[in-house]
Amino acid sequence: MLKSLLTGTALAAGLGFAAQAETVHIANIAELSGAGAAAGSVWADGVHLAIDEINESGGILGMKVDMREYDSQTDPLQSRALVQKAIDEGAFALLGTVYSSSTVVNMLVAQQNGIPQFTGSEAPSITEKGNPYIFRTTFGAQKGMPKIGAYLKDTLGVTKIAIAWANTEYGKGGHDAFSAVAEEMGLDIVADVASEQGQADFSADVLKIKNSGAEAVFVYLTEEESARFLIEAEKQGLDVPKVGDTVLTSQKVIDLAGGAAEGALGHVGLSADAPVPLLQEMDAKFTERFGYRPDHNAIKGYIGAYSIKYGAEIVGEIDSQKLTDAMHGLCLDAEEYPGVLMDICWDENGEVARESFMVEVKNDAQEITTILPPN
């Protein structure tokens, strides 16, 4: 009796181990609620699409992906605890978070545990801290700012600029990077207006900018705040060009702001409207499945999941450290690795180099005006 019980237990344990060994555990820590839900839940949908595709096509190295999702509630401390939880539960690689304020806090936990983390965050500081385990899924804000500065000065011909920015890690990073570029290019910042995360009333912010004499406004806010800013700008008749980096002209902001987003200009790293066949294919699949169009965050989540797959397959085994080492200096050609959608390279800091686009919002969609080379 005892023998058969032990045999049964051993068999069950063996089967359990076998089942566990056939899956690869990846964790996605995202802003599924709270102020960052507009970014995090879209990112999560991008991840879901990619993971399901990966599993349908045989998984990673023949193993199915077991993707577990954690809601950071847009709370940096909560995100830190969840990264630790995900690692304790056996995650081999991490996806998320999207909000830089969370990522700067939780990436230290991933670093201490030696787990590679693929983030959607864009604050310059993320890749400036010398953390070898962090990898972006799109380039940091500092890469887009010189392109935006040149566009404002050379194309729009403005000299007086206002900045509306979010008083968060993400916003501060973009604000500082843009201010440095503006100073370098001789652009005069006549209004510098910070707003809080989750701010609902932008009437005073817009009024301040309107009365500053600014010839254009650089908007560096997160999704819902960008939409509220654009709605208020339309309400108050702020008729100077509104220029942003990635978020301002994203599909999410266009959907939220409705007609108020019309004419907004921006530099974007990823756009479903880009003339790139793989991006358009992903756009179609995403729209069919989720009933709305993917924005840059959805595309980042999708690319992040595929980057883990390709990195692990290049290494040839499921090993967090080897994946981390392989990612530094890695370039993936979209023809050979279609899940990355566009050719992409990571440098020694986990920073990304890739083509980008200048866009204008026309008829509730992004219209690509210029394709810019990687920098």
Next chain:
Amino acid sequence: MAELLQILVSGLSAGAIYALAAVGFTLLWQASQTINFAQGEFVMLPAFFVLAGMTIFGLPLWAAILTALVLSLVVLGAMFKKLIVEPMLPHGTLPLVIATIALGILMKESVKEFYSAQGQPFPPLFPQHVINFFGASISIQDICNLVVAFAAIISLQLFLGRTRTGRAMQATAQDPRVAEILGVDVKKMVMYTFLINGALAAIASILISPVYLAKFSNGETLGMIAFIAAIVGGFNQIKGALLGGLLIGVIDNLAAVYVSAEYRTAIPLILLIVIIMVRPQGILGTPEGRTV
């Protein structure tokens, strides 16, 4: 001067909407000694009734608004009174306060669950035009919000002061026992108060959501501002709540433009502290309380 005029109009427009929610606070307090800490969520929910009417049932905007108004009367007025206030009130004010806090959390999480945590676009009710007035660009939407909110509050004042039912409601608020002796149907009057609060919350929600977007967490800020407005103006006076709402709307905008955008949220709290220290009954409140 033009800038100041713009700030005033914009602040009054936002303040008038805060006042609608603040008036609801004072009404419920007067009628049934209820401090409704779910008032912010009461302002958040009707916008989702409108969106559900439009997206799920395909109603045009005007029909969705009417439906939302009726639903608000039923859910935020009658059901709130029957299911929460009546069973909890005999146990004292504190259990009722805790019950309304719990209700607020339930409403917030339910909207998040059924309608997602993301902000939702809300169709504008008024033209998105700007008119030039003495050099100031005044938004038509701000003017319309101000007019609608004021019309609602003035109608309420007229109803309370000029109609038999309104006077019976005031008598109930002043002393329910005496009112009952005089033949007033006290239970019905209290129910009317809850229905009015539901309607005011719905109007505030529909006015504010085109600019703030409809989001499950909107009630957190709105509830706090309305509560502060009611205390600043005077918790036992409708005109006090109106003044408190307008004052906070204007001061918030003035602070953001002339003092600091970063510290704007602190200004209403500073005002609250000053009022509590200098005039605890509020600017227009009376120490003895209990008049609508």
